[in-house]
Amino acid sequence: MNTVGSRLGWAVRDGWTITRRDLTHLANQPWQLVVSLLFPIMMVLMFGYLLGGAMTVPGGGDYREFLLPGMFGLTMVFGLERTLIAISTDASKGVTDRFRSMPMSGSAVVLGRCAADLLDSVVVLAILAGCGLLMGWDWHRGLDQAALAFGLLLWLRFAMLWVGIYLGLMLPGPEMVMAAQILVWPFGFLSSTFASPDTMPGWLGAVVEWNPLSATVSAARELFGNPGVGGDSWAAANALPLALAWPLLLTAIFFPLSVRRYRRLSR
Structure with missing residues (x-):
């Protein structure tokens, strides 16, 4: 019987098959994990040790403790x-078309990719947190607050996964990936990762405060008990609700777009 439960179970089983396939690829290419860690570690070393002495945190506090939650968010x-590169490469090589020719759930490929990349992000975040602890960063409000x-x-990473999947399915080939990557940088750096919005011109600070990344970073700093928390604006005072709402909105937009785009490929 083709019930909602049976269709959901079918999607989960097929999605897990794709997840295992993608995780196997990651295991066979460990350099991808190394490369994904090199950038944030280099940025932490550069800003934390080379430039950190000239950086001030509003309200006082150690700059490296201010920086680390920002780097966690920027890495997510x-x-x-x-995600974008993996999806675009599979589509350009015909792998996606082969999946579509199989008797499998229409959402399994995108669900599987999402699950594999999210598990990869858990590993990356754990390693970065370990590096942060070695550098003197720590959380100060208990393990439950740190877990939140x-x-x-990871909730932000989950939302960005669907953005990456959708863009990867939309791009005509891997050669266009660079153009899409360039758009990620302004989004990442126009945030409170490296400096507080209070130190910026008023109009720029407002843009930064409403960046979804800034909301997650500010909420993480508050939960970790790290410096740089607070502000006079509504966005600064409600970072935690915004950190929940922004990824939910992005997921609500890009998840159905990704599934629909996948189903319409090659039509």
């Missing part, structure tokens, strides 16, 4: 590039 956003902060970071 920049993970979009890996890490959950918010």
Whole structure:
């Protein structure tokens, strides 16, 4: 009987098959994990040790403790590039078309890709947190608050996954990936990752405060008990609700778009 439950179970089973396939590819190409970690570690070292002495945190506090939650969030956003490249490469090589010719759920490929990249992001975030602990960063409000902060970071990554999947399915080929990657950088750097919006011109600070990445980073700093929390604006005072709402909105938009785009490929 073709019930909603049976269709859901079919999608989950097929999605897990694709997840295992993508995880196997990652295991066979460990350099991808190394490359994804090199950038945030280099940025932390550069800003934390080379430039950190000239950086001030509004309200006082250690700049490296201010920086680390921002780098966690920035890494979750920049993970979009890996998703985009993987989806675009599969589509250009005909792998996606072969999947579509099989008797499998229409959403399994995008669900499987999402699950694999999210698991990869858990590993990346754990390694970055370990590096942060070695550098002197720490959380100060208990393990439960820290777990919630890490959950918010992965929640942002989950939303950005669907943006990456949709863009990867929309691009005509891997050669256009670079153009899409360029758009990620303004989104990542126009945030409170490296500096507080209070130190910026008024109009720029307002843009930064309403960036979804800034909301997640500010909420993570608050939950970790790290410096740089607070502000006079509504966005600064409600970082936690915004950190929940922004990824939910992005997921609500790009998840159905991704599934629909996948089903319409080659039509």
